[in-house]
Amino acid sequence: MRALLWYQATLLLRSRHVLPPALLHLAVLAVGFSPGDPILDSLAVNAAVALPTAVWLTWACTHNEPPAARSCTAAATSPRRAQLACLLTGAGAAGLLAGVCCAAVALLAGGHAGDRATAVSRLPALGAGLTATLVCVLAGTALGALCGRPMLRGRARAFLLALGGSVALLAAGASPANAAVSELVRGNQDGTVRQPLLPLLVVLTATALVTALACRRAERGE
Secondary structure: HHHHHHHHHHHHHHHOHHHHHHHHHHHHHHHHHHOOOEHHHHHHHHHHHHHHHHHHHHHHHHHOOHHHHHHHHHHHHOOHHOOOOOOOHHHHHHHHHHHHHHHHHHOOOOOOOOOOOOOOOOHHHHHHHHHHHHHHHHHHHHHHHHHHHOOOOOHHHHHHHHHHHHHHHHHHHHHHHHHHHHHHHHHHHHHHOOOOHHHHHHHHHHHHHHHHHHHHHHOOOO
């Protein structure tokens, strides 16, 4: 599995697919965050943009290989393992980017709530921010798996599903991503750091189910 992950990571880095989502993430942070801003609100921005970043990178990983190379990879290992490597690479790339940005935001943001008077401890805030970011990355990975090969091959339909799904996951009250980001926003209002552990548990279960479904679909062929 390690060789497969290294292979997929190399493909992603050599492709042009890695640049647009990375630039999107950095651009949103450049607009939505300034040094000295309230820490929890700033971490909420980073967590929210991590979701579409993960969708894009996961989708890209399922499309990096030409069909012939994909068939060879599946034959050399198994379709299930090849698909799993794609999804893990996308999730890992998104998690690395969002995690580094989360740490940078926590370092540069102001250690206070939205009223700029209530102090907020940086380490607990960073922990909550990383947890919320992980929730959004996992939710984005699940959506990216549903939009990518072999679940959905048409690029137009995949784009519409990715766009609509990202908005829904961030806006819907029942979404774990919405719940995780909302915990940070509420904390920014009252200065209380809340760890979004329940959303993390829900999204871990959902992402595992979607990953299993995508791997099973890959085993059955496109």
